[in-house]
Amino acid sequence: MVEPSPYRVAIVGAGPAGLFTAQHLVRQQQVPVLIDIFDRLPTPFGLLRYGVAPDHTSIRSVARALAHTFDSTRVRFLGTVELGRDLTRRGLVEAYDAVVYAVGASGDLMLRVPGEELPGSGSARQFVAWYGGHPDAAPQSLHGVRSVACVGVGNVAVDVARILAKDPAQLAATDMPETVLAELTASAVTDIWIIGRRGPQYASYTTRELRELLTTPGLAVTIEDGAGEVAGTADDNTAEQAGLDRRTRANIEALREAAARPDPVPVRRRLHFLFWHRPVALHGAARVERLELERTTLGPDGAVIPAGAVPGGGTRTIPVDLVLRAIGYRSTRLPDVPFDDARGVIPNREGRVLDTDGRALPGEYVTGWIKRGATGVIGTNKADAAQTVAHLLEDLPTLPRHPADPLVELRLHGVDPTTYDDWLAIDAAEIARGAALGRPRVKINAWAELMRLCRSGDPDACPDSTLY
Structure with a gap:
C-alpha cells in the first residue's frame, strides 16, 4: 500500500x-x-x-x-x-x-486626546518591546523623567510599573539588554501612577502580578479615588459581601494590605493608584509636563461617563514627564x-x-x-x-x-x-x-x-x- x-x-x-x-x-x-x-x-x-x-x-x-x-x-x-x-x-x-x-x-489603542502627539507620550507596548530586547523597538530615554503615568489597569501597566520601580541590581539577574539595564540604572524616577477610568473592582490585572508589584522593596503605595472601595465601608467592609469574583476579591485585599502598610525606609519610589479618572489632555511646551484627568462614573448602562455633575467631579492635573498608554493591543x-x-x-x-x-x-x-x-x-x-x-x-x-x-x-x-x-x-x-x-x-x-x-x-x- x-x-x-x-x-x-x-x-x-x-x-x-x-x-x-x-x-x-x-x-x-x-x-x-x-x-x-x-x-x-x-x-x-x-x-x-x-x-x-x-x-x-x-x-x-x-x-x-x-x-x-x-x-x-x-x-x-x-x-x-x-x-x-x-x-x-x-x-x-x-x-x-x-x-x-x-x-x-x-499595534495598540490610542487615547485620542489633545497633546497625545507630544514627546513623552508613548505606548506601553513599545516600552515593553524596548526592555524586552525586540530589535524593532525604539530606544526609550528616561533622562529627566521623574514622574511616569501608566494609563490602564491590566498586567501590561503593572509590569511596566514594576520594571520602573524595581532596583536595577535585581534586574541584572535577567536577560535584559545591557543598554536597557544602563538606562534603568541611571533613571531618577520617583513617582509612578497607574490610572484607571473605573474602580479597583473592575481592574483586569491578575493577583499574582499585582502582589509582585505591591511588594517591590522600597516602594510606598497610595490609593486615590478608589480608597473607599478598597477599604470597604461600615455597611460593606468586606469585598466578599459585594458579590465579587475570587480574583477581584484577592486584588482588593492585596491593595488593602498595601495601603495599610507604613512606608518603607528608605522610600525608593512612590506608586499611586488613581481610579475613576480618564485622560482628557496632555500638556507641555516642548514635551509632556502635565496630564489632565477627568473624574468618571458609570452610567445606567455601565458605560464610563464624566462625573462632573456629581460631588467631587471635575478635572485634576498631575505633573508627569512620561505618559504610557496601556489600554489594549490591536x-x-x-x-x-x-x-x-x-x-x-x-x-x-x-x-x-x-x-x-x-x-x-x-x-x-x-x-x-x-x-x-x-x-x-x-x-x-x-x-x-x-x-x-x-x-x-x-x-x-x-x-x-x-x-x-x-x-x-x-x-x-x-x-x-x-x-x-x-x-x-x-x-x-x-x-x-x-x-x-x-x-x-x-x-x-x-x-x-x-x-x-x-x-x-x-x-x-x-x-x-x-x-x-
Whole structure:
C-alpha cells in the first residue's frame, strides 16, 4: 500500500499561537503533515521572548516547552521572511495545502486626546518591546523623567510599573539588554501612577502580578479615588459581601494590605493608584509636563461617563514627564488578507477565514489574537489553536494538493530564510555574553548583530529542500 504524501501547512508567525498550532499538528495522528513556520524575525517565540517581562522567568518555561516542537523532523523554521515583502498571500495559498495566520497584535489603542502627539507620550507596548530586547523597538530615554503615568489597569501597566520601580541590581539577574539595564540604572524616577477610568473592582490585572508589584522593596503605595472601595465601608467592609469574583476579591485585599502598610525606609519610589479618572489632555511646551484627568462614573448602562455633575467631579492635573498608554493591543492588517477593521481581527468562523460575503476561504485559517482579539493569557492560545487545527484537519482531504517543496520556489525568487540552527547560534551567543558578565544571558537587540550571527549566506546552513 502506497503511503499518502504528507500535506504541507504554512504557519505565519512563530509566537505562542503559531507554535501551539504546530504542536497540535505534530501530535495528531490523523494525517501526515509537513509544517513550515514563517516569521519576519530570526528568533522564534514572539511574545514569549519579547513581551514577557525579563524578571518573569517562570513564564519563559512555556517557551522551552514549545521549543520541543522544532525537535520534530516534520517542522522547519523559516525566519526573516515577511508576508507582503518576501512572499504574497497568493503565493502562500498556491504553494501550501493550508495556511494558518498567527501573527498576533503589533499595534495598540490610542487615547485620542489633545497633546497625545507630544514627546513623552508613548505606548506601553513599545516600552515593553524596548526592555524586552525586540530589535524593532525604539530606544526609550528616561533622562529627566521623574514622574511616569501608566494609563490602564491590566498586567501590561503593572509590569511596566514594576520594571520602573524595581532596583536595577535585581534586574541584572535577567536577560535584559545591557543598554536597557544602563538606562534603568541611571533613571531618577520617583513617582509612578497607574490610572484607571473605573474602580479597583473592575481592574483586569491578575493577583499574582499585582502582589509582585505591591511588594517591590522600597516602594510606598497610595490609593486615590478608589480608597473607599478598597477599604470597604461600615455597611460593606468586606469585598466578599459585594458579590465579587475570587480574583477581584484577592486584588482588593492585596491593595488593602498595601495601603495599610507604613512606608518603607528608605522610600525608593512612590506608586499611586488613581481610579475613576480618564485622560482628557496632555500638556507641555516642548514635551509632556502635565496630564489632565477627568473624574468618571458609570452610567445606567455601565458605560464610563464624566462625573462632573456629581460631588467631587471635575478635572485634576498631575505633573508627569512620561505618559504610557496601556489600554489594549490591536492586530494590524496583513497584505491582501481579509480584515475586520472595526474588530481588529481576520474575519473567521472558529478559525476558518471568511471572505467579505462570510464564506470560508478554502485552505486559509487563523489563530491567536488576530483571530479573537487581544484577549486572554498565553495559555489561552493552546485551546484556540486546537479549535483551528480541528477544522483544518477536517478540511484537508477536500483541498487541492501542493506536493512540491515551496522552499525551492522561495529560493528561486531570492528569498533566503534563516533557520532554527541560526536561532541556536543566537541563543548560544546570548548565553556566552551573559556568562562573560556574570549573568545567565544577555539578550541581543540589534538587527545587525542578529543577522551577523545567522548563517543565511551559507547554503549548507539552509534547510534541505527535500527533508524536514
